Amino acid sequence: MAMVKEPLLFARLPLNARRVLFGLVLFAICFLFAFPVLWLILTSLRPESGVYYVHRGTEFTLGNFVEVLKDDRVVEAFANSALIATLATVFSLLVTVSSGYMLSRFQGPAARTWFGTIYVFRCVPYISWVLPLYFVAQSWGLYDTYMGLLLPHIAVHICFFSWLMKGFFDGIDPSMEYAALIDGCTRWGAFIRVALPSAIPAIAALGVLCWLFTWNEFLFALILTGNRVPVITVVMAQFVTEMGMRWNLMAATAVMALLPAFLLALFGQKYVIRGLRL
Amino acid sequence: MTGAGRPLFGEQTRFMLLLITPAALLLTLFQVVPIAIGANASFRDWALYNPKKTWVGLHHYEAVLSDPEFLWVVLPNTFIFMILSVAGALVLGLALALLLNRPFAGQKIVQTVLLVPLMVAPVIAAIMMRWMFNDQFGIVNAVLEGLGLDGQPWLVERWTAFGVIVMTDIWLWTPWYTLLLLAGLQSLPREPFEAAAIDGTSTWRVFTHLTLPMLRSVIVVCVVIRAIDAFRTFDIVWTLTGGGPGRSTELFSLYAYVLAFLTLDFGRGSAAAIIGGLIILVVGAVLYRVVDRIARV
Numbered sequence: 001m002a003m004v005k006e007p008l009l010f011a012r013l014p015l016n017a018r019r020v021l022f023g024l025v026l027f028a029i030c031f032l033f034a035f036p037v038l039w040l041i042l043t044s045l046r047p048e049s050g051v052y053y054v055h056r057g058t059e060f061t062l063g064n065f066v067e068v069l070k071d072d073r074v075v076e077a078f079a080n081s082a083l084i085a086t087l088a089t090v091f092s093l094l095v096t097v098s099s100g101y102m103l104s105r106f107q108g109p110a111a112r113t114w115f116g117t118i119y120v121f122r123c124v125p126y127i128s129w130v131l132p133l134y135f136v137a138q139s140w141g142l143y144d145t146y147m148g149l150l151l152p153h154i155a156v157h158i159c160f161f162s163w164l165m166k167g168f169f170d171g172i173d174p175s176m177e178y179a180a181l182i183d184g185c186t187r188w189g190a191f192i193r194v195a196l197p198s199a200i201p202a203i204a205a206l207g208v209l210c211w212l213f214t215w216n217e218f219l220f221a222l223i224l225t226g227n228r229v230p231v232i233t234v235v236m237a238q239f240v241t242e243m244g245m246r247w248n249l250m251a252a253t254a255v256m257a258l259l260p261a262f263l264l265a266l267f268g269q270k271y272v273i274r275g276l277r278l
Numbered sequence: 279m280t281g282a283g284r285p286l287f288g289e290q291t292r293f294m295l296l297l298i299t300p301a302a303l304l305l306t307l308f309q310v311v312p313i314a315i316g317a318n319a320s321f322r323d324w325a326l327y328n329p330k331k332t333w334v335g336l337h338h339y340e341a342v343l344s345d346p347e348f349l350w351v352v353l354p355n356t357f358i359f360m361i362l363s364v365a366g367a368l369v370l371g372l373a374l375a376l377l378l379n380r381p382f383a384g385q386k387i388v389q390t391v392l393l394v395p396l397m398v399a400p401v402i403a404a405i406m407m408r409w410m411f412n413d414q415f416g417i418v419n420a421v422l423e424g425l426g427l428d429g430q431p432w433l434v435e436r437w438t439a440f441g442v443i444v445m446t447d448i449w450l451w452t453p454w455y456t457l458l459l460l461a462g463l464q465s466l467p468r469e470p471f472e473a474a475a476i477d478g479t480s481t482w483r484v485f486t487h488l489t490l491p492m493l494r495s496v497i498v499v500c501v502v503i504r505a506i507d508a509f510r511t512f513d514i515v516w517t518l519t520g521g522g523p524g525r526s527t528e529l530f531s532l533y534a535y536v537l538a539f540l541t542l543d544f545g546r547g548s549a550a551a552i553i554g555g556l557i558i559l560v561v562g563a564v565l566y567r568v569v570d571r572i573a574r575v
Binding site: 022026029030033034036037039040043051052053094095096098099101102106110111114117118120121122123124125126127128129130131132133134135136151152154155156158159162187188191212215216218219222223233236237240241247250251254257258261262264265266269272273 | 291295302316319374384390392397398399402405408410449457460509512534535538539544547551559
């Protein structure tokens with residue numbers, strides 16, 4: 001595409017030089033972007049004695065990972081995070097796909113009101129409702145329980161995901177559903193058997209995003225859980241203050257927390273890129 | 279809108295309401311109810327050491343709004359952070375999207391690398407930066423010293439610490455812009471660009487007169503969403519500096535959290551949370567108008 005033509009100075013260089021320069025710039029950008037993660041991985045592989053001079057020394061070890069995994073709390077936190085992220089993704093999709101479908105296929109006061117509501121609640125900062133949710137969770141007996149963490153995680157994505165889902169359904173021609181209705185399908189049948197299958201790429205994209213967001217979320221867990229339901233982000237943040245000097249262990253935990261997200265993103269990348277056209 | 283041939287009007291309404299019932303229920307229980315309870319708490323003397331919950335009216339609001347910490351540190355920090363982070367990530371994200379929008383060998387790999395920050399939890403990003411900018415053992419100071427420059431105590435001084443926070447946030451969110459803008463770029467029609475190429479229009483003019491206006495709606499959405507999200511940033515500040523040195527890098531969310539859970543003054547914390555919520559609702563509405571108008575020119 002002729003969309004980005006090279007600037008003049010650049011264009012005057014011979015083709016090979018241009019290619020090399022372009023490659024170098026790309027490499028520099030990629031390096032800068034990936035550097036923090038690479039550095040973290042490198043740190044996680046250094047023994048305790050070498051961690052303060054990561055850039056010198058050539059000793060490497062996997063001992064940090066072994067040592068971190070000996071800590072029951074860390075293992076439990078990983079299990080909890082994975083469980084909550086998976087459940088939150090499933091339920092969040094169930095709730096938001098239908099809500100987005102409603103926004104896309106209906107007009108009129110009900111749809112407008114619902115759209116306005118989710119728009120406003122999308123803007124409310126987390127702290128403004130999670131802070132008082134602490135009292136609510138305590139009085140409902142949900143504080144420091146799985147349910148108490150899972151339900152807000154489902155609730156938080158309603159606004160944004162309904163809105164994205166509406167966009168996806170807007171891009172799908174509803175005439176197939178009308179045809180199904182005329183052929184005697186119920187509305188639920190038309191929704192589940194006709195509209196849903198064509199929205200699968202979008203649903204996959206939302207699923208990947210939802211899992212990542214939940215896995216990475218920190219504030220909810222910080223406020224709504226105590227010691228009984230440790231999740232990985234909170235455990236790591238505690239590490240920083242409690243054992244702030246042991247950077248090799250810190251880095252090993254962080255690398256392990258990155259791994260599932262990384263794998264998911266790697267496999268889900270194409271869905272997310274395809275599904276995120278606004 | 280939904281075509282003819284449906285049997286009953288009531289059936290349609292029922293279907294419509296059933297579709298949103300679970301979402302509406304969850305939203306009510308976990309956002310509306312807490313906000314109402316928080317609003318109630320903000321008018322009461324609700325503290326751990328004083329469980330009487332006496333009604334004090336607007337006292338907490340006055341206290342927060344006359345707190346010099348809130349007015350002269352937290353609010354400016356929050357807005358400076360919001361502007362720098364949104365502008366930085368938008369410019370960078372747009373540049374990367376333009377870069378990725380043309381085919382070249384290894385494009386897939388570059389794209390994957392650029393999307394890496396998207397999957398890094400803010401807490402992990404903050405930990406990485408904290409380690410890299412460590413004043414004694416961090417790689418940044420090691421490189422600076424290797425170049426013959428002096429290392430800086432990055433996280434111990436207000437503005438350098440603030441800079442590191444902003445940088446971390448830009449690093450985290452640039453891929454998000456790249457992704458959305460790239461999708462936008464790829465869905466643009468080709469004809470106007472081909473016409474411009476035939477006319478020999480300069481690259482810069484193509485960018486300002488064609489690309490930008492056509493990407494307008496995507497940019498507006500990106501900026502509004504990100505600005506609203508930037509306003510509530512909590513994790514990276516908490517993990518990087520904890521609001522320090524002193525309380526000089528606190529953003530709004532951290533301020534409310536500290537009041538409620540460290541000072542244990544839930545009433546005042548709730549008041550701060552409500553004030554922040556109101557501010558962002560106004561900012562969100564204004565921003566939407568302004569950005570939409572700027573982008574339309």
